[in-house]
Amino acid sequence: MEEALAEGSLLSDELLRHLMAVGQVDVLVGVPTLNNASTIGGVVNAVHQAFGKYFPRDRTVLINSDGGSVDGTQDVIRGRSQDQTETVTVSHALRTTHSISTPYHGVPGKGSALRQIMTAADLAQAKAVAVLDADVASATPEWVASLVQPVRNQQFDYVAPIYSRHPLDSPLITQLVRPLFRAASGWQVREPLAAEFGCSNRFLAHCLEQNVWDNELARYGIDLWLTATALYGGFRCCQTMVGPRVAAAAPGRPGFREVFQQVVGSVFLLLEQQASSWVTRVGSEQIPIAGPAADGKGDGQAPGVSRLGSTFRDDLRNLESVLRAILGEGTLRELNAIAEAGVEEIRYPDALWVRTVYEFMGAFHRGVMRREHVTQALIPLYLGRTGSFLVEQSSRNPAEVEGALEALCVEFERAKPSLVQYWNQAT
Amino acid sequence: MNGAANGSADPDLLWYRDAVIYQLHVKTFADSNSDGIGDFKGLTGKLDYLRDLGVDCLWLMPMYPSPFRDDGYDIADYYSIHPSYGTLDDFREFLDAAHARRLRVVTELVLNHTSDQHAWFKQARSARDDPRRDWYVWSDTDDRYSGVRIIFLDTERSNWAWDPQSKAYYWHRFFHHQPDLNYDNPAVREEMWKVMSFWLELGVDGFRVDAVPYLIEREGTSCENLPETHAVIRWLRSQLDAHFPGRMLLAEANQPPELVRPYFGEGDEFHMAFHFPLMTRMFMAVRLEDRKPLVDVVERTPEIPATCQWGIFLRNHDELTLEMVTEIEREFMYEEYARDPVSRLNLGIRRRLAPLLEGDRRRIELMNGIVMSMPGSPIIYYGDEIGMGDNIYLGDRNGVRTPMQWTGGWNAGFSTADPERLAQPLISNPLFGYQAVNVESQLRADHTLLNWMRRLVSVRKSSHVFSRGSTTFLKPANHRVLAYLRTLGKEQVLVVCNLSSSAQAVELDLRSLAGALPIEMFGKSMFPRIGELPYILTLGPYDFFWFRLRRV
Numbered sequence: 001m002e003e004a005l006a007e008g009s010l011l012s013d014e015l016l017r018h019l020m021a022v023g024q025v026d027v028l029v030g031v032p033t034l035n036n037a038s039t040i041g042g043v044v045n046a047v048h049q050a051f052g053k054y055f056p057r058d059r060t061v062l063i064n065s066d067g068g069s070v071d072g073t074q075d076v077i078r079g080r081s082q083d084q085t086e087t088v089t090v091s092h093a094l095r096t097t098h099s100i101s102t103p104y105h106g107v108p109g110k111g112s113a114l115r116q117i118m119t120a121a122d123l124a125q126a127k128a129v130a131v132l133d134a135d136v137a138s139a140t141p142e143w144v145a146s147l148v149q150p151v152r153n154q155q156f157d158y159v160a161p162i163y164s165r166h167p168l169d170s171p172l173i174t175q176l177v178r179p180l181f182r183a184a185s186g187w188q189v190r191e192p193l194a195a196e197f198g199c200s201n202r203f204l205a206h207c208l209e210q211n212v213w214d215n216e217l218a219r220y221g222i223d224l225w226l227t228a229t230a231l232y233g234g235f236r237c238c239q240t241m242v243g244p245r246v247a248a249a250a251p252g253r254p255g256f257r258e259v260f261q262q263v264v265g266s267v268f269l270l271l272e273q274q275a276s277s278w279v280t281r282v283g284s285e286q287i288p289i290a291g292p293a294a295d296g297k298g299d300g301q302a303p304g305v306s307r308l309g310s311t312f313r314d315d316l317r318n319l320e321s322v323l324r325a326i327l328g329e330g331t332l333r334e335l336n337a338i339a340e341a342g343v344e345e346i347r348y349p350d351a352l353w354v355r356t357v358y359e360f361m362g363a364f365h366r367g368v369m370r371r372e373h374v375t376q377a378l379i380p381l382y383l384g385r386t387g388s389f390l391v392e393q394s395s396r397n398p399a400e401v402e403g404a405l406e407a408l409c410v411e412f413e414r415a416k417p418s419l420v421q422y423w424n425q426a427t
Numbered sequence: 428m429n430g431a432a433n434g435s436a437d438p439d440l441l442w443y444r445d446a447v448i449y450q451l452h453v454k455t456f457a458d459s460n461s462d463g464i465g466d467f468k469g470l471t472g473k474l475d476y477l478r479d480l481g482v483d484c485l486w487l488m489p490m491y492p493s494p495f496r497d498d499g500y501d502i503a504d505y506y507s508i509h510p511s512y513g514t515l516d517d518f519r520e521f522l523d524a525a526h527a528r529r530l531r532v533v534t535e536l537v538l539n540h541t542s543d544q545h546a547w548f549k550q551a552r553s554a555r556d557d558p559r560r561d562w563y564v565w566s567d568t569d570d571r572y573s574g575v576r577i578i579f580l581d582t583e584r585s586n587w588a589w590d591p592q593s594k595a596y597y598w599h600r601f602f603h604h605q606p607d608l609n610y611d612n613p614a615v616r617e618e619m620w621k622v623m624s625f626w627l628e629l630g631v632d633g634f635r636v637d638a639v640p641y642l643i644e645r646e647g648t649s650c651e652n653l654p655e656t657h658a659v660i661r662w663l664r665s666q667l668d669a670h671f672p673g674r675m676l677l678a679e680a681n682q683p684p685e686l687v688r689p690y691f692g693e694g695d696e697f698h699m700a701f702h703f704p705l706m707t708r709m710f711m712a713v714r715l716e717d718r719k720p721l722v723d724v725v726e727r728t729p730e731i732p733a734t735c736q737w738g739i740f741l742r743n744h745d746e747l748t749l750e751m752v753t754e755i756e757r758e759f760m761y762e763e764y765a766r767d768p769v770s771r772l773n774l775g776i777r778r779r780l781a782p783l784l785e786g787d788r789r790r791i792e793l794m795n796g797i798v799m800s801m802p803g804s805p806i807i808y809y810g811d812e813i814g815m816g817d818n819i820y821l822g823d824r825n826g827v828r829t830p831m832q833w834t835g836g837w838n839a840g841f842s843t844a845d846p847e848r849l850a851q852p853l854i855s856n857p858l859f860g861y862q863a864v865n866v867e868s869q870l871r872a873d874h875t876l877l878n879w880m881r882r883l884v885s886v887r888k889s890s891h892v893f894s895r896g897s898t899t900f901l902k903p904a905n906h907r908v909l910a911y912l913r914t915l916g917k918e919q920v921l922v923v924c925n926l927s928s929s930a931q932a933v934e935l936d937l938r939s940l941a942g943a944l945p946i947e948m949f950g951k952s953m954f955p956r957i958g959e960l961p962y963i964l965t966l967g968p969y970d971f972f973w974f975r976l977r978r979v
Contacts, residue, residue, distance in 0.1 A: 020932065021904030056755050059717075094759060095717045096906035 010119050015102045019123055022098045026058035027051070027148055028126035030117030032110050034067035036134035037076050039248045043132055043139045044080040044099070050144035052093040058152075060093075063120050064101040065113035073134070077101045110195075111218025114226075118204040126201055128152045130159075133195040138246035146240040147198030150290035158230035158237045159198035159290065162190045163245040167401035168393060171386040172260065174405050177267055180357060181224070183412035184271050184419070186281035187231045190239060193223050193263065203235050217273070221266025228270055231287075232277040238290040257379060264375045268364040279420055284413055312346050312387075313339040315380030322377045326363040331355050335381070348388035350411040356381055358415065362422030440673040442531065443633070443698055443804060444736045445894040446483040447884050450743060451809035453490050453512045454499070454850050455830045458841055463848030465830070465841070467508070467517040471524050476866065480812060481884035484531040486635050486677075488744055490518070494544045494604075498744075498828065500535075500637060501542035501605050505622040511850075515629075522630045533677065534626060536634035538619055539641050540605040548606055552593045564598035564609045564644060572598070575650045580773050600641045600650075610642045610659050620666050627667075633675030636697070639690060640680050652686055660696045675699060677738055683751050684728040694732035702728070702737040702803060704751055709741065709797055710783065711756065713790060713969075714763045716927040718909040720756075722900050725801070736894070737803035741794055742811060745824055746775030747783070770819040779827050781814040786858055788814075789969035792879060793924060796971040799887045800913065800922045802898050812880040813869050816859020821851065829854050832861040839865060886948050886973065892918045901935055908933040908966070912940075921945060921974040925966035934961035945974035 011019070029047045033040055044062065051060040064077050081099035100120075106112035114131065121129045128151035130144055143161075150156040167174065173193060181192040207229060212218055217225050230237050254262070271278065316323070316339045323332055331352065338346050356378075364374045393401045457469030467490075477485065489499035492509050499509070508518050525532050541548055550559040569587035577583050578600055587596040588603040597606045608615050623634065643655040660678075667674055678690045678697040684704055690697045705728070708720040731737070747764070749757045757774070764783055765776040776783070784790040791814060798805050810831055818826040829851045833840030839853050839861030846853070854860050869877035887893050896915035903910060907927040913920045919940070925931045937943075937957045945954040954974065955962075964972070 017934075018904065021906070021934075023905070023907060023927075057759055094711065094720060094755065095715055096719045098904075098906070 018100045022061050025061050025124045025126045027055050027060045028121045028129045029062050030131045031064045031134050032113030033073045033134040035069045035071045037071040037073045039137055040073050040134045041076050041080050044077055046139045046141050050141035051097050053141055054145040056093045061098040063117055065104045065116045074101045109219035111222040115213045118208055130198045135247050137248045138244050143242045146242050146291055150238050151198050151200050156238045157200040157203040157235035160239045161194050161196050161242040162239050164243050167398050179409040179412040182284050182409050183416045184278045186284045188284050188286050192227050195223055220262035221270055224270050238288045240291045260379055261375045268361055272365055312384040319377055325368045327359050346388050348385040350408050353385045354411050354415045358419040443675040446804045448484045448486050448806040449482040450486045450806055452488040452828050455828055461844045463842050463844035464511040464850045467513040467521040471521045474524050474528050478528040486533045489535040496604050497602055500537055502537050503542045503544045531632035533633040533635055534631050537637040539638035540607045543604045552590050561612050562615050563606045566596045569596045572644050572650055627671045635677045637679050639678045664696055688729045691731045691735040694734045699736045699738045702739050713926050716907050738806055739798055739801050739803035740806040741798050742780045742808045746772045746777040748775045750774045777824050777826055779817040780811045782816050793969040793971055799883055800893055814864055814876050816854045832865040834867040835862045835865050892920050903933045903935055905933045907931050919976040924971040928968050930967050932965045934963050937962045943976040944979055946977055948973040948975050
């Protein structure tokens with residue numbers, strides 16, 4: 001049955017009827033989905049158990065905003081929600097718990113889903129909102145509690161998660177996104193791209209008024225945008241431990257190159273749009289941790305090391321003309337020297353990597369070529385840097401690796417004036 | 428949870444299934460001889476009021492001689508009337524006058540314990556070999572039945588008390604001056620049957636039996652709800668049925684519904700039992716603005732024999748008990764209803780209905796509308812029909828047992844004695860005091876709470892569907908709306924209640940009732956016929972509807 005949708009409305013009549021029935025809520029958990037039938041059941045269970053265990057006296061609702069799943073995702077959610085009344089934990093809740101599963105309309109992507117969730121939360125006057133990703137196999141009730149309680153009990157506006165991971169895990173975050181965002185924004189956010197977060201009604205109301213929902217950032221960079229908006233907007237922010245993040249592999253998900261372009265493109269675009277906020281900032285500040293303090297170090301296994309020397313060399317040769325347009329002469333010369341060193345294990349030092357990233361960012365901003373080509377060209381350099389770091393750190397313990405990552409962040413901060421210089425040249 | 432369906436017995440023998448019961452304390456109802464204490468002559472003078480209220484049965488709190496250390500629940504003589512309340516002849520006159528007005532009378536029967544001033548206990552403690560010794564539960568040590576919970580937590584530290592006279596401990600589940608009788612002794616059982624017979628022969632219509640679960644003790648148990656206790660009850664019931672058919676036994680067993688169920692037996696134990704958990708959850712639901720706690724408790728209430736009935740109520744003479752709720756629920760109730768710790772007693776809240784609901788007329792009506800339409804026989808606590816207040820600064824539970832407020836004049840019309848002589852002080856604050864809240868003024872205007880309660884009782888009694896019908900909950904998406912269908916044969920009543928302080932819209936799936944015409948039962952207004960589409964209703968804050976569903 002097609003849902004009636006008033007022209008210009010984000011919310012269908014069906015969803016509005018559900019929201020009217022739900023009324024005002026204290027805690028709203030939103031879960032965007034698109035073909036997540038294999039994992040969504042676990043997430044829904046975790047949410048309902050969280051409601052019963054941690055928020056038994058609160059008015060709660062789970063809202064699933066679906067992008068048109070064809071694998072039965074919504075059926076799984078509705079089925080699990082009806083089963084919940086049988087569990088002991090859920091039955092301890094004093095109040096009725098609600099679940100709503102509804103398709104969203106608008107530009108395909110997480111941004112539209114989040115916008116629908118936030119709009120619903122705003123209408124329901126939700127005091128605290130948490131958003132969980134649907135493909136997280138490791139979500140627990142404690143995730144929800146960790147994201148919501150700092151808002152409910154300590155009046156934070158934005159809560160970013162800290163995942164437990166081995167420091168050599170997720171190099172895209174640790175080598176690029178985290179240190180770049182830290183140096184640019186001046187905030188030490190462990191997971192700037194976290195898909196999960198918690199927030200207050202005040203914050204989401206602010207976000208709904210911003211002009212991001214129909215632009216490119218909403219598709220692939222909304223998570224980063226939310227983090228940046230919270231930090232730049234003067235909202236009370238904190239981080240919280242949630243444990244390891246294990247995402248299920250799902251068919252139809254984009255491959256590494258596509259993900260890299262989406263992520264890096266979003267980061268560059270966001271920093272470009274918010275340049276006035278970060279250009280003048282110097283150094284970086286810590287963000288408080290709510291809940292039990294831990295350092296996010298995981299005991300997981302280090303990823304395997306690959307020897308990339310010959311690949312790196314070939315890539316540099318193939319991309320030479322492109323790289324000449326992007327990089328400065330000195331940087332390109334150093335990269336070629338690394339590639340031609342004749343060893344299988346390349347060494348890509350921190351300072352060179354930082355300069356690489358900053359020059360790419362400047363090129364992106366200047367528009368030396370199509371932006372997707374700029375981000376595409378960074379891939380082999382990123383792989384080379386990652387391989388180099390892995391080789392260097394593979395024999396070290398996690399604490400030592402964390403130390404090396406911190407040193408990288410410090411290098412990004414130290415070299416920020418050069419980024420500002422590149423930036424101002426282009427502006 | 429179904430109401431009791433038609434039984435095979437003479438319907439008049441099952442009168443309690445349809446009764447609306449009124450609980451009162453003789454001591455604080457009406458004083459005829461100016462001694463400041465209510466009495467039977469005073470009560471007799473108020474029977475017309477009670478008849479006009481529409482109730483069917485009066486439940487009197489203890490009227491026996493007593494040192495009054497537990498407001499009469501510490502009985503010193505089972506065969507007499509406390510002299511302050513009058514004589515046995517006064518009682519007989521009252522009984523006859525009540526019956527003449529078609530009002531039945533149920534009195535209190537405290538089976539579990541006596542006062543330590545009772546002659547039986549005085550004898551029992553006089554010597555270890557006294558014939559009455561074994562009428563109570565004695566021990567040389569206080570470590571028997573260890574782990575058994577203490578009920579009066581605020582005042583008692585142990586269920587054993589040391590008797591210096593006989594140099595032994597005696598068992599008491601309540602106050603230390605209320606020693607437990609020993610029901611393992613056949614002589615005790617025989618004597619209590621004699622007590623019952625005495626009053627039944629005078630004409631009382633039944634007994635509200637206090638503290639039922641605790642009659643028998645066994646090592647290694649909770650000493651509650653034991654099979655041997657049920658055996659005692661079955662024996663008493665068999666005697667009752669054999670000699671006084673049509674009289675009723677009402678159990679006070681403050682337990683979860685599944686543990687109360689055994690007290691009905693197979694129709695061979697109690698005729699009625701209080702539904703304590705329903706009471707608590709009505710208060711929770713209204714405060715939460717969520718039907719969940721109420722629906723949950725009714726849905727898990729077991730079926731009872733067709734000749735039995737639940738006693739349902741909002742308040743009574745005791746604290747609003749929070750014994751049989753979870754820790755979270757108790758915390759919630761304390762925070763929402765008993766912010767002032769003085770109002771908390773034992774594991775409960777010692778407040779009357781109106782103060783609990785902050786004097787909110789709409790909420791008072793809603794709560795009464797729910798209790799009068801839930802399956803069971805409703806019990807009105809004296810004074811709640813006019814919205815009386817309480818005094819939490821009086822000791823124990825005396826704050827909810829203050830004199831009935833008849834007028835705005837001298838001593839609220841309760842007594843012509845000097846105010847200092849009154850058994851309990853009057854409520855005199857501007858909100859609930861007798862000058863503002865009294866029967867006389869509420870009889871003078873149509874739209875007072877008292878007149879509304881009279882109409883409510885009248886409408887309830889217009890149909891047996893409320894007392895005997897089945898209950899099916901509708902569960903609309905709007906959790907703030909409580910909706911249920913009461914059905915008895917072809918008769919159906921739809922009850923819809925807004926538990927919220929704000930106006931609500933609700934869509935009800937009434938397709939199974941398509942074709943029926945809802946008639947609102949108070950004003951007799953017709954509402955749109957039920958069809959296949961969701962039936963939309965809007966309700967004001969705390970509003971409720973009773974719809975009789977007609978097929979035309």
